[in-house]
Amino acid sequence: MNPSALGFARPEALLLFVAVPLIGVLVVRAYRARVRALRSFGGASALVSRSGRRWWLKAALVLVALASLVIALAGPYVDLRARAARRLGVDIVLAIDVSQSMAARDVEPDRLRAARHFAEELGRQMVGSRVALVLFAGQGTVRYPPTTDPRILGEVLDNSGRGVKLTQGSSLRSGIESSLGAFPPDLDPLRQRAIVLVSDGEITNSDVPEAGELRGAHIFTVGVGTTTGGQIPTYDVNDGKFTGYLRDAAGLPIVTHLVEATLRSLAEKGGGAYFQYLGHDGVIGDLARELRTMEAVEPLDSAGAVPDERSTVFIAIAVALLLLEWLMSDRRPMPMPNANPPGARRSHLTTGSTESILQAS
Numbered sequence: 001m002n003p004s005a006l007g008f009a010r011p012e013a014l015l016l017f018v019a020v021p022l023i024g025v026l027v028v029r030a031y032r033a034r035v036r037a038l039r040s041f042g043g044a045s046a047l048v049s050r051s052g053r054r055w056w057l058k059a060a061l062v063l064v065a066l067a068s069l070v071i072a073l074a075g076p077y078v079d080l081r082a083r084a085a086r087r088l089g090v091d092i093v094l095a096i097d098v099s100q101s102m103a104a105r106d107v108e109p110d111r112l113r114a115a116r117h118f119a120e121e122l123g124r125q126m127v128g129s130r131v132a133l134v135l136f137a138g139q140g141t142v143r144y145p146p147t148t149d150p151r152i153l154g155e156v157l158d159n160s161g162r163g164v165k166l167t168q169g170s171s172l173r174s175g176i177e178s179s180l181g182a183f184p185p186d187l188d189p190l191r192q193r194a195i196v197l198v199s200d201g202e203i204t205n206s207d208v209p210e211a212g213e214l215r216g217a218h219i220f221t222v223g224v225g226t227t228t229g230g231q232i233p234t235y236d237v238n239d240g241k242f243t244g245y246l247r248d249a250a251g252l253p254i255v256t257h258l259v260e261a262t263l264r265s266l267a268e269k270g271g272g273a274y275f276q277y278l279g280h281d282g283v284i285g286d287l288a289r290e291l292r293t294m295e296a297v298e299p300l301d302s303a304g305a306v307p308d309e310r311s312t313v314f315i316a317i318a319v320a321l322l323l324l325e326w327l328m329s330d331r332r333p334m335p336m337p338n339a340n341p342p343g344a345r346r347s348h349l350t351t352g353s354t355e356s357i358l359q360a361s
Contacts, residue, residue: 009075009309016070020063027059054330061328065321072314089129090192090294091146093179093217094119094153097199097224099137099170100246101256104200106230107278115198115224118277118284122196123153125288132182138167138205140178169205172197172266176209180216192294193217196287197266198277200225201259208262211269218294219270220287221263224277229257 008014031052096119102112123131130146133156144156179195195217231253232246245253260276267274273290277283 006078007076009077011074013070013074016073017067020067020070023066024063027063031055031059051330054328058325058328058330061321061325065318065325068314068318068321072311072318075309075311076314077309089148090126090194090291091130091132091183092122092126092193092291093132093134093182093195094122095134095136095140095175095179095195095197095199097137097170097175097197098135098166099202099204100168101170101200101202101232102224103233103235104225104230104256105233106226106228106258107224110233111200111224114277114279115222118198118222118224119196120153121281121284122288125284126291129291130184132179134175134178134182135166136171136175136178138169138171138174140171140174141166142178142182145182146184167205170199170202171205172199172201172203172262173206173209175199176214176219176266183217190296192296194272194291194294195219195270196222196291197263198222198224199263200256201262202256203259203262208266209269214266214270217270218272219267220272220290221267221274222277222283222287223258223260223263223274225256225258226278227258227260229255232256 096112096115098112102110102115104111107114119133128148130148131153132142132146133144133153134140135143144153147153175197176195179197183193193216197219199221201221201223232255234243234246235241236243248254258276260274264274273287275283275287
C-alpha cells in the first residue's frame with residue numbers, strides 16, 4: 001500500500017460530518033430535558049427503570065454509525081489501480097410504429113404516446129450507447145441519426161409527427177429495412193448492433209422478414225397494447241380535435257388488437273427477445289439489462305488509474321453498530337430477590353417455638 005495514495009474519491013461528502021456534532025448536541029439537550037422531567041415528577045430521588053449509562057451508550061453507537069456512513073459516502077480508498085479496460089456501448093436503432101392503429105387507447109394515454117415514453121426512457125438508461133430513431137407505418141424513414149444525447153432524442157419524439165408524411169398502413173418489413181440502414185457506416189467492429197422495434201404487431205402492408213434477412217443486428221420487439229384491443233380514434237387534420245372512431249365499409253367500428261405472435265416470431269428470428277409494455281417502466285429496465293449484456297469490453301494499455309475504494313467496510317461497520325443499538329435495551333437490570341431474607345428466619349423460629357409449647361401442654 002502506498003501511503004501517498006490514501007484519500008477520498010468524493011471529498012466534498014466529508015462536509016456532512018458537520019451533522020454529527022449537531023446531532024450530538026441535540027442528544028445532550030434531549031437527555032437533560034429528560035432528567036429535568038423526571039425530577040419534576042418524582043423528586044431528586046425518582047426511581048426510574050431506564051439506565052443513564054445505557055442511554056448514552058446507545059446514543060454513542062448511533063453517532064459513530066452516522067460518522068461511518070459519511071466516510072463511506074466520501075469514497076475512502078487506500079490505493080490506486082490501473083484501469084485495464086473500458087466498456088463499449090451498443091449501437092441502437094429505435095423503430096417506432098406510427099400507423100393509425102397506434103392511436104388506440106387500450107394503453108394509457110394511448111399506444112403511440114406510451115411508445116414514445118418507452119423509447120425516451122430507454123435512451124436515458126442506455127448511457128454511452130448511440131441511439132437512432134426510425135419511424136415507420138406503410139414505409140419507414142430515419143427521423144434522427146445516431147446520437148449519444150438522450151435529451152435530443154426526447155425533443156425529437158415530442159415532435160415526431162411534424163414534417164413526416166408516411167404511407168398509410170403498417171409494414172414491419174419497412175421498419176426493419178429502414179433501421180438496418182440507420183446504423184452509422186463507421187461502426188466499430190467491437191460494438192454490437194440492436195434494433196428495438198416498438199409496435200402493436202398488426203400488419204397491413206408487406207410481410208415479416210425471414211431470419212436470413214435479419215442478419216447484422218439483434219432485434220428486440222416491444223408490444224404496445226392489449227390482446228383485448230381497442231377502437232381507433234380519428235382526429236380533425238386542421239385542429240386535432242377528436243371526431244369519432246375509424247369504421248369499416250359496413251359502418252362498424254374497427255377494433256385493433258396487439259398481435260404478440262408476430263412480434264415474438266420477429267424477435268426469435270432476429271436473435272433478441274419480446275417484451276410487452278403496458279405502461280410499467282420495469283419492462284424498460286429489463287430490456288436495458290438485456291442490451292447491456294451485449295456491450296463489449298475493450299482492453300486498454302494505458303488508461304490511467306482509478307481509486308480502489310473501501311466504502312463497503314464502513315457501511316458494514318455502520319450497519320453492525322445500528323443493529324447493536326437496536327438490540328441493546330436501555331433498562332436497568334432487575335434486582336434479584338434475596339433467597340433468605342432476615343424476616344424469614346425469625347418467622348421460622350417463632351413458628352417452631354409455638355409448636356413446642358403446644359406439645360408440652
